[in-house]
Amino acid sequence: MEQKIRRARNMGDNLRRLRGMHGQSQEKLCVQLQRMGCDIGRTTYAKYEAGELNIRASVLIALKQIYDCTYDDFFLGLDVVQEKTAL
Numbered sequence: 001m002e003q004k005i006r007r008a009r010n011m012g013d014n015l016r017r018l019r020g021m022h023g024q025s026q027e028k029l030c031v032q033l034q035r036m037g038c039d040i041g042r043t044t045y046a047k048y049e050a051g052e053l054n055i056r057a058s059v060l061i062a063l064k065q066i067y068d069c070t071y072d073d074f075f076l077g078l079d080v081v082q083e084k085t086a087l
Contacts, residue, residue: 010077012051018067018074019049029066036062 019029026042026049033040038059047053060074067073 011055011074012049014074014076015055015063016049018063018069022067032066033059033062036065038062 019026024032026045030040030042030045033045038056040059044053048055048059060071063074064071
């Protein structure tokens with residue numbers, strides 16, 4: 001039986017929180033990402049934050065550099081969601 005990966009709302013919430021902490025609009029953030037070689041538009045990024053689309057690793061790596069944060073900041077609280085869904 002194939003198991004599908006559930007999209008976690010917390011990932012989008014964490015992306016939105018980090019962007020807000022740095023005073024960035026989605027538009028300005030996407031321009032920065034494009035300058036770093038990530039081919040991404042605001043609509044796609046908005047889907048990442050809404051939990052409608054899984055984020056690409058290349059975008060995550062670039063965001064880590066932009067925000068000067070750890071990968072843990074992106075995944076904050078995801079283990080709690082998995083524990084709740086497993087019960």
